[in-house]
Amino acid sequence: MTSLAPAFTGDIAACTAPDLSFLLDHTSHVLRTRMAAALAEIGMTARMHCVLVKALEEERTQIQIAELGDMDKTTMVVTVDALEQAGLAERRPSATDRRARIIAVTEAGAEMAKRSQAIVDGVHAEAIGALPEALRSALLEGLTLLARGHLAEPVESPVGARRARQA
Template sequence: MPTDDDVRRQQKPHPGVQIDEAPLGSLLLQTVRAHAALATSLLAELGLAVPQEVVLLYLQDHGRVPQSELVRFMGRDRSTVTATLQTMERAGLVERTPSKTDRRSMDVDLTETGHALCPRVRAAWAELERLTFGPLDQRQRDDLASALGAARDAARTHVTEKGDQP
């Protein structure tokens, strides 16, 4: 007898919402959701959940950092980042230690296990890139990167002008 998971796998994914007044925005949202679902699947194979992979790669690139820097980098509230780091700490991927310069703050660093996982995380991101953008030729990739960068910058500018955090 088929399970609910079997039935869901056989169904076509929902196409998403098409908003006539915002055709690009609604298509972008559909694309982001499909990309995120694929990323979630690839990361689950590594035993990770979003955004744990980004934390690993940031720490690999920057070394030990104050936890407040990760909060700023991730653009999430402190309690959400703390919960993510606690989960990663229990999994043996990161270690949090009291700061040597500020007793009120914690520093975060990769463990050996976290370091060892980083090449596999980068490979998963490369696979995500291949699966998502493989059908595009180089010119299309360049045009898409330029267009997405301009759209991102425009949105950030408007958020900044409103006085909110980008």
């Protein structure tokens, strides 16, 4: 297996390896915009979809869902407020810890989660379907290995890396 990173020769213009950071950032951004547009057609956002799906999987608190969905506290509160206003979810005391509040999905929310999951699956299938069939499983396997292995956790940096801007 050959390395994607060429040996540095002192001539930055001589680097011919693909810019992995750009490729991942760009494709991720475009995928998010496509997802946002598709979910907007049913009045949903990717965050709303995430909260509904994670809340349907098992009893979870706002904090637990925020961690799973990589959302800060303020974003999570705003998202759950929107779901409550739409009648798709509600905050309830936990069955196991009365001090904790869980996100309970309503019947309408469960139906919306099915619709939004079909949209998410379709956007993903369309993206993967744009590749030659022989590359599809290799891409997914490689990204999964990176996400669960070498790139599973961010590293501390004194400068701090900015996350990609989200629309």
